[in-house]
Amino acid sequence: MTPRHALNTPTTAYMGDVLREALQGAEDVHVAVSFLRFSGLSLFLDDLRAFTARGGRLKVIVSTYLNVSQPAAIRVLAGLPGAEVRMQTGPQGFHAKYYMFRRAGRGRSCWVGSSNFTKNGLFTSVEWNTRHDDPHMVDECESLFAELWARPDVVPVTDAALHTYEQSFRAALLSSPPPALLRTSAPRPNPAQLEALGALARLRREGVVRAAVIAATGLGKTFLAAFDAAEMARERGGGPRRFSVLFLAHREEILQQARATYERVHPDLSTGLLVSGQRPGDADVVFATVQSLLGRPDLLERTYDQVVVDEFHHAAAPTYAQVLGRLTYRFLLGLTATPERADGHDVLRICDYNVAYEVRLPEAIGRGWLVPFHYFGIADTVDYAPVPWRNGQFDPAALEHALMLESRTDLILRHALEKGYDGRRRATVGFCAGVRHARYMASTLANRGFAAAAVTGSTPPAERLRLYDAFTDPGHDLEWLFVADVLNEGVDLPAINSLLFLRPTQSPGLFLQQLGRGLRPHPETEVLTVLDFVGHHRNALMPLQALGSEAQRFLGPRLTRPSLAFTPPRDCAIILEDRTEEVLLKVRRELPASSGKQAHRDAYRRLREEIGGPPAIMDFWGRPDVPEFREIRRTFGSWIECRLDMGDADEWERQALREPPVAALLRAAETNLQAQRVSPYAALWALVSFPERWETAVDAFYDRFPGWAAERDVDAARALATLEKKPAFRTLLRDGALVPELRRRLQDDPRLAREVERRLEYTLAGDHAERHGGVLRTPDALVRYRGYRRSEIVNHLGVQYDPARHNTGVIRVDRDIALLTQLDTRDARDAHHYQNRILEDLQHISWESQNRQVPDGGSGQAVTEHRRLGHVLHLFVQPGGENLYVYLGPVDVTEVRGRAPFTAVLRLSERLPPAVRQVMGVSGP
Known part of the structure; x- marks a missing residue:
């Protein structure tokens, strides 16, 4: 049934879905919008191109009002064959939002409302669009569209008209620079930092002296460390000894930024750098590289209150071990977005596997802490078969040579210009295979008239900072940076609004770190544009595996190929070319099976190659790219038998088996x-x-x-x-x-x-x-139609999960009650067969209590009389024997029948959306 309203909500429709569906069968499409931006246009380029290619006629009016519409986006749309695009110019305000679709043999319909041709207008913001099918109403609307089309201030898009608007657009950019990111004299922790600070304080109260924080790039881990130093100073209280901090990193730029952060949070503490000939003296806070610290026994012998190891995934290197083994401290804090190093070393062992706080990229985007992304998978033209594969990666020199092709540069430029960027000016970073590749890309674009530069690990620090400043300056021409061995971590450039992945991904962790460079919130960017050039090689699926989020699969429109079944985080999109999908499906067929003895041998061998020696049991912990240890044990019988099969067992182990x-x-x-x-x-x-x-x-x-x-x-x-x-x-x-x-x-x-x-x-x-590492939140942080594990549900009630106390279907914490129920209980024991079902109106659920629960006592009464007792009921439904419970929101009890067990009818706040009905296995209008 075609929806009547599109509010961009699960219970109505998303205007972007309406547009995509209509383009598939329409012959004529008319659109009038105030704003056109790449954030909306790039999601529909393939649909629009297919529409015009089969003879569809497209007319679009877009306004230059307030200099919001992007000139480059207008140019791309106007360049589509069969598209007529006009711009409304002049000072008069233009707020029209109108979409008309004419289908052969099915008449016309139009939508009038509030959605612009932007990501927010089509998918994210709450809009109100209403469909009209009455022929007289559509005739009237079309007459008004024709009137707008003929206005003297609505002009055809020509090179001259676009040039005039581009000048106006750039002048507006320079005359009113974007609002500065908040820089107050007394910065305050953001929500993620507050959660992490509470977890760190709790661990210290329990006697823990080493811990790691795993948080997505862009959430402010350095600020977190500085705030935690303030917490530790308060915990220690006054005394004669000054508060002392050692901050370790592996690059000077990271240390410079960290120093500026600590000086903002701790203006009362002295700071000093141990880099580039600088000496920290007797500073309270010392910022040093590990290499520089090795030659300073005076600094190694100090007693520090806080030792911070930034980019903690580097800490397995021998130099870190030399330094950390000699330090004396009250607390060591490791900071990383990806503890899974590319070389496989188990860095969490350094902090005794104490993970104080963990929030990965999909959750951070879903909670609005990072900018969402649009990922475009573009079929690469490079033949990777001849490139040698050694030690788990392509040969670096051969790979660079294979990528430096003029024809590939043509492909990259065409898609980069077509997909665009969201912002007032381009700020594109391209991740390259090496120094030669980065320099090649920069010089090739410069020869074609683009302002581009290369920044590599060999670029002097001062020159890097100069290029970063130019790149983020709205008035500077530099818009393209091609990088190698830098910008993977540690440096904050929130102005980045588009990324190019120009080399095969080496690991999911590195991909996410690089992606994180563009996800920091910026006032001019509502979405990050990501172009990944996907070739036929064994790592081709890694980016999608890193981006997918099972827990987010019920949220919002699904802009991903069903054949690959990767669901992006909330408000994000994964767009694949047909050829890209073919390549990825072929790669998936060629990959070894994920289970069975041979697959587990391959996983063990891969770990051994990465580590440079036989893996330990803990090398299988917390890594999504290898089997869990229980699977290894089940396959081989025991760990020693696994090592014996792989040729790594020593004489002690062989004797143990005897x-x-x-x-x-x-x-x-x-x-x-x-x-x-x-x-x-x-x-x-x-x-x-x-x-x-x-x-x-x-x-x-x-x-x-x-x-x-x-x-x-x-x-x-x-x-x-x-x-x-x-x-x-x-x-x-x-x-x-x-x-x-x-x-x-x-x-x-x-x-x-x-x-x-x-x-x-x-x-x-x-x-x-699971039981002590959960991030404590509040029920307000629960997201309707998202999937949760039982332990996560308990954490959202503000307490740690206790399997002895929280193994029931009714979990009460203070005034909040979580109801955990399952629709299909056929696989459960007889005592756990419950009659739970979604009623025909799709807004009520019949819920059966446990056998001993009564409606007028204990937890049963807390449910049935929740309003009188001041409780809030939160309903979580497991469709079958899955691990995740889907949150359906707060519910009210409208009817109670029976006793021990009793049945309660629960009313949802809204009808179940179609996507959730499908997952729950129910049908409805």
Whole structure:
């Protein structure tokens, strides 16, 4: 059924979807809008080109009012064959928004409302557009369109007319520079920083001294570190010793920006740099590279309150280990957007796997903290087959040579000019394969009349800063920067409004870091334009894998190919050419299977190549590009058997397999006990670490793993009883201890205890992330129709997830109640079969309580009388046996029937949108 209204909401329609659908069957399309920008036009270029190519007639009136419409976007639209475009000029305001579609044999319809031809107008902002089908009404509207078309101030788009408008547009740009980003004398934490600060303070209260923050590029991690230093100073209180900070980074530009940040947050502290011949003296806050610090024993021997390691993913390098091993500090804070290094080293081990806070790019965009993007996948013309592949990547020199082609530059320029940018002037960064490639691109564009420059790792720091300043200056001609080995991290240039990925992606983490260069909020940019030139090679799918977001799949219009099924974050779009889709589908068919012994061998081998040696168990933790360790264990039987299969097992491990009790203990340590408390793991750790006095040593576990202090439990007998119930331990325990042969082996062989601990680390890391690492939020932060895990739902009620307390369908925290229910319970045990269903009006749900719940007592009464008791009911529905619950928003109870169990009818605030109905498996008008 065709919608009558388009408000850009899930329950009505998105005007962009209306336009796309209409273009597929229309013969004539008339449009009148105030504003035309690339943010809207670039999403429909393929549709418009297909429409005009089959003979469709397009007439568009766009205004130059207020110098908002982009001249370059008007030029692209007017250049489409079969398109007639006119500009309304002059001083009179022009606010018309009108779309008419004539279909062969189906008459005409028109939409009148408020949507301009921009991303906001077509998809993001709340607009109001109404469809008219009555022939007399459409005739009247068309007469008004003809009247506008014939006005003397509505002129055809010609080169001369566009040139005149371009001059006016640029003059307006220079006469009224964009509003400056806020720079107050006393900066305040943003919402993401506030969440992270609370998590860091909590960890310190629990005795943790090392932690990492994983946050998407652009969320202000350096400001976070400076704010956290202020929190630490307040925690420490007054005293004779000054507050001392060491900030480590690997590039001078990063240190310069960090120094400016700390000086804004801490004007009372002295700062000093240890770079380029500068000396920090006796500064309170020292900014240094790791290399410069190695030769300064006086700085290494200081006691610091806070040590910050920026771009923490570099910290696995040997030089970092030398420095960090010599430092004395109250707290070490690692900052990174991507802890998964391209070379595979496990940097989170440095902070004992304490992740204080984590917010990745899709969530950051979804919460409005970063600018959304439009990703265009363009089929590359380069033949990558002859380029040698070594050590998990293309040979650098051969790759550069393959990419430096005039024909490829033609392709890049054509698409860059056609897709455009959002902003008042172009600010495009192209990521290149190396120094020669960057210089080639800059010189090639310069020879064609474009203002372009190359910035590489060999460019002197002062020259880099000069080029960055010119690039961000609205009055400067420099609009294109081609980079290699820089701008991957650390440098903030919010003016960037378009990115070119001109080389094959090396890793999902690096791609996201580079993408993050353009996602920082800027007052002139509502969307980042991303052009990725996709070739036929094994890494071609990495960008889409990095951008996809399962949790966002119910939100907004789906601008992605169903055949590839990658859903972008909210307000973003993934647009693929037909040839690009063909290439990606072919690559996906050629990739090895993701499961099975051979696939797991390939994953192990890939990790080994990246690391430069055999991987450890923890190298499989937290990496989306390799199997989880439980899958490896299931395939091979145990970790030692995996290493034996891969040729990496040493003599100790081969001997361990020949001793049944030892092999059984190691396998048992690899088992996830699904424990609701950490105490069984603490008991196992004590049993192997102190086999003769383990009952009194359980407490030492919490010193070894301080992040678990919140679950401290020294009741050894109860913990042992839990272990004894687990099948894996039945032959290993006797008379309240490990069997004698294992105790003797542990006393004679320290490695066995270390091997058990390394296996425990994997399970402990996952459990801790779920139960104590959740970011605490409020119900206001929940997004309707987004998918959530149970632990995330609990975190949004403001508390950490506790599997022993939060395993029910009714979770109450203060005045908020989360109802977690499942529509299809056929796979559940008989006691958990509930009669839950969406009613025919699509705005009510019949919900059945648990068997023992009654409507007039306990949690049942809290649900049925929620309004009187002041509770808010939040409904989460799992369509089937999936992991995610879909948030359907606050609900009201309108009817209650029965008792133990009882049935409540819940009223939603709106009818279920079509996309959600489809996921829920229901139909409706």
